[in-house]
Amino acid sequence: MTQEKTPDLTVKIGPLVLKNPVIAASGTFGYGLELSDFVPPESLGAVIVKGLSLEPWPGNPLPRLVESSGGLINAIGLENMGVEEFIKNHLDKIKATGATxxxxxxxxTxxxxAQVAKCLAKTPIDFLELNVSCPNLSTPGGLSFGSDxxxxxxxxxxxxxxxxxxxxxxxLPPLVTDITILAKKVEEAGATAISLINTIPAMSVDIINxxxxxxxxxxxxxxxxxxPIALRLVMLCAQAVNIPILGLGGVFTYQDALEFILVGASAVQMGTAVLIDPLSPLKVIEGLSNYLKSQKISSISLLKGQIQTA
Ligand SMILES: Cc1cc2nc3c(=O)[nH]c(=O)nc-3n(C[C@H](O)[C@H](O)[C@H](O)COP(=O)(O)O)c2cc1C
Structure with a gap:
């Protein structure tokens, strides 16, 4: 009897080799271990921890989360423990699991x-992700940096x-006139990869009050x-730059992940889905593997950018 070969889910992002293309997005996976009873962090391609600043930030006042139009609007305001506390008390524990x-x-400013990057440079962290696209800051930073x-x-x-x-x-942020200008700029500046997209500025109204x-x-x-907005932007960037793109925005199922990969993403990140079903990243990994088997495709990377637009 011939043994069915397990499809290759590994993906390369610059010098990093991830065991699969499913990454926990920043903001819904805490500092890496909070959900480990459901999702062992080492089972994912990588885990991206909550945004870290030089000093701890308190975030915005409550309420700061609301469901709307089939999605979620958040205004957390980047509440976080600060980079020093993360390095001192959290990083080694999450790295001990074997996770990327x-x-x-x-x-x-x-x-x-750069100062936060410098603090992390001599630690066991595997990579950095610069959030230049947060829409929830009243002070300078976030989106105002990413749009210029x-x-x-x-x-x-x-x-x-x-x-x-x-x-x-x-x-990068989603609401700019031409995303490819930004993508080319960060490639020129030496970025290893582009993550796309962050949340889209939005609001919700309480009609009683x-x-x-x-x-x-x-x-x-x-x-x-x-x-759908993220897919278009990922496709445009993938056609404009040579560095890998990490696609995110509404990835809930393996079919969503495949859509992002077909338009040119090397891997996907999952944010909101994890809040609704913490097991969803594992289901996506399994779904991708089964899809490749059923289609007799040996490696996920063979699907990258395979959309036919003409
Ligand atoms: C509650 C919450 C907190 C977030 N915090 C961060 C953050 O700290 N840094 C960041 O770059 N993105 C943050 N994001 C944005 C997500 O990483 C992601 O870009 C966005 O939610 C779109 O992906 P999704 O539809 O899979 O959630 C946050 C999103 C949510 C819902």
Missing amino acids: VGANIIGR VEEY PEICFKLTSMAVSAASGLPVFVK KRPTLAHVTGGLSGPPIK
Whole structure:
């Protein structure tokens, strides 16, 4: 009897070899271990921890999460414990599981991003992801950096040099006139990969109180409603740059993941899905493997960018 060969799910992102293309997105997987009873972090391609700043940030006032139009609007405001506390008390524990771990970085100034990158450069972290696209900050930073190609270039170059060789992903915003300008800028600045997309600026209204539902008034929409927008942006970027793209925005099923891979993503990230079903990343990995088997495709990377648009 011939043994059916297990399909190869590994993907290459710059110098990193991930065991599969399913990554926990920053913001819904805590600092890596909170969901380990459901999802062993080492079973995923990688885990990206909650955005880290130089000092701890308190985040925005409550309420800061609301379901809307089949998705979720959040205005967490990047509450986090700060990079030093993460390095001191969390990083070794998550690395001890054998997981590939990325640190998402946020700052109020371009220099702050570089300082956080420098703090992480001499640790066992596997890669950095610069969040230049958070829509939930009242102070400078986040989205205002990611929408400006020159600031994005400077920020990426400084972080790449502060990271001393660590791979650096840059997470771009969805609401810009031409995403390929930003993508080319961060590639030129030395980014290893591009993560696309962050949440889309949005709001929800409480009709009883005649007030915005979120205390911050606006937030960022994630989940299924943003998938079609993300797919288009990933396709445009994949055609414009040579560095790998990590596609995200509404990945809930293996079929969603395949759509992103076919338009050119090397791997996908899952955010909102994990809040709804913590097991969903494992189901996506299994679904991809079964799909490849049924289609007799030996490796997931053979599907990358295989969409026929003409
Ligand atoms: C509650 C919540 C917190 C988030 N926090 C971060 C964060 O700290 N850094 C970041 O880059 N993205 C953050 N995001 C954005 C997600 O990583 C992701 O880009 C976005 O939600 C779209 O993917 P999804 O539809 O799979 O959730 C957050 C999203 C949610 C829902």
